[in-house]
Amino acid sequence: MMLIRSFVAPSGIEGVGVFAAETIKTGDLIWKLDTKFDRLVDASQMKEFPPHMQEFMTRYAYPLHDQPETLVLEADNGRFMNHSKNPNSDFKEIVVGYATRDIQKGEEILCDYSEFDPSHELLPSLLPLMAKKEPVLA
Numbered sequence: 774m775m776l777i778r779s780f781v782a783p784s785g786i787e788g789v790g791v792f793a794a795e796t797i798k799t800g801d802l803i804w805k806l807d808t809k810f811d812r813l814v815d816a817s818q819m820k821e822f823p824p825h826m827q828e829f830m831t832r833y834a835y836p837l838h839d840q841p842e843t844l845v846l847e848a849d850n851g852r853f854m855n856h857s858k859n860p861n862s863d864f865k866e867i868v869v870g871y872a873t874r875d876i877q878k879g880e881e882i883l884c885d886y887s888e889f890d891p892s893h894e895l896l897p898s899l900l901p902l903m904a905k906k907e908p909v910l911a
Contacts, residue, residue, distance in 0.1 A: 774807040779850045779882065786855040790881045797876040803862060804851055804870035812846040813837065819844075835889060838867040857883035864888040 777797055784790030797803060814834065819827055833852045834844040846852065854862075860883040864870045867889045876882060 774810040774847070775804055775849050775851050777801065777803050781850050781853050784855055784881055786857070786881070786883070789853050790855045790883075791850045791853050792881050793876045793878055796878050797872045797882075799872055799874050801872045802869060803872055803882065804864075806845065806868040810848055812848055814844045814846060816842050816844050835886075838889065854882055854884050856886045858885065859883075860885045 775791075778794035779791050780794050781789050782792050814830070816836070819830055822830065830844065830846065834846045837843040837845050861872060861874055861876050861880070862870050862882055862884045863873045864884050865888050870884065
């Protein structure tokens with residue numbers, strides 16, 4: 774669950790992204806897994822979903838850190854957070870995310886997907902874009 778005000782808007786990285794709707798300070802807690810809010814889905818149920826929902830889940834869900842057979846689907850803007858090799862957030866603790874530097878109002882919030890999903894592979898359509906559009910973060 775996002776713990777800061779955010780909005781979804783077009784991203785130079787991929788489609789849409791999550792942007793700060795307020796200034797965020799270094800070290801601020803910006804996200805926390807909240808199973809009362811975020812949806813947990815048994816991965817075995819994926820085959821029961823229609824193809825378009827399987828695609829949706831493949832794109833937006835990820836394995837729960839200590840229960841890989843359970844997928845996390847964030848119910849808010851968090852699911853639109855884009856990947857960066859130089860993120861402005863830290864999800865190494867997996868169930869929480871912090872700002873690693875000040876994030877200005879209107880700036881895209883980025884994370885490193887491998888911090889909470891080590892098996893994650895970027896979708897093939899994103900690979901050329903990531904090589905060209907990797908953001909430079911000060």
